[in-house]
Amino acid sequence: MVHITRGLLDVLLDMAEESEPERMSVVLTATPAGDFERDVGLDPETPVLTTFYLPDAGSSVNAVFGLDLGTPAGRGRARFVSHPQGPPRPTREDDFAAAVIVAVPPWEDESVKAFDRSGRGFGLDVVDAHPPNESLASE
Incomplete structure (x- = not known):
């Protein structure tokens, strides 16, 4: 089961x-439910997907050196991908992660499915809660 806010x-x-x-294609990160x-x-x-990294962050370095600097190390074990023309499942063109969430038109809850990196379906649980506030300031 994959949980997402x-x-x-x-x-x-x-x-x-x-x-x-x-x-x-967007990298997603999770916050523990606790x-x-x-x-x-x-x-x-239990990890709940709460945050995404902007798709263009670090893209220049990635294009030249093949390094994804837009995602901090150890983060982003899930990915959201959209398929405007289908199919409603992961394809070889997708960037894979431990969990891949695929959306197709009409861009509604019913058109979103979760999969593992092998393409096996997971249940997708939408959690109606706000993640905790995060701060960049050190405590």
């Missing part, structure tokens, strides 16, 4: 619709 899924679907007819301000009904260690 309602807010993140909504933003990703909006971004996919705006980028149409181009495909989109870090949320309220109980979300999951084991505290």
